Amino acid sequence: MTGVNLSKQHPSVYKSLMKLDADVKAALETAGVGPLLVELVKIRVSQLNGCAFCLRMHTRDALAKGETTDRLAVVAAWWEAQYFSDQERAALALAEQVTALAVPERRTWDDGSLTGEQVSAISWLATVMNAWNRVAVTSHYPVAP
Known part of the structure; x- marks a missing residue:
């Protein structure tokens, strides 16, 4: 067996992940985390996880929301x-x-630029994005031109 589409194999679990994603979106909005920052986080997490499907989707979403190609080009660094x-x-x-x-070496992020509510919302965003990346990579979602 070369792979299983997780969303089709267990659709109720997939729907639960979609519900969690919607709850995280609401938390991000309540915390005042802007849509471009949300897309940047989704892109960076997807880069780290090697998820081509999510990278393409969220890069397109970021561009549609007004993100610049210069910033997208350097988000990996x-x-x-x-x-x-x-x-x-x-x-x-x-x-x-x-x-x-x-990873033992961690970047210092706690410089006061994020509120506690934003830290929580962004942590949930990264957590749920990690889950989406694993669904897409494990299910071998196609990424063709």
Whole structure:
């Protein structure tokens, strides 16, 4: 067996993940995390997880919401680029920490640019994005031109 489409094999579990995703979206809105920052976090988590399906989807979403190609081009090395605000840098570092829990060297993200509510909402965003990446990669979602 080369792979199983998780969403089709267990649709009720997939629907539960969709509900969690909607709850996280509401938490992000309540916490005042903007839509471009949400897409940047989704893109960075997907880069770390090697999820081509989610990378393509969220890059397109970010562009549609007004993100620039320059910022998207350097999000994989955000810490070296001056394109990102302190809040964006903190959110990207936090998302990396949530995604790569076993990495001993962690970036300092707790510089006061995120509220406690934003830290929680972004942590949930990274958690749910990790789940989506694993569904897409495990299910071998096609990514063709």
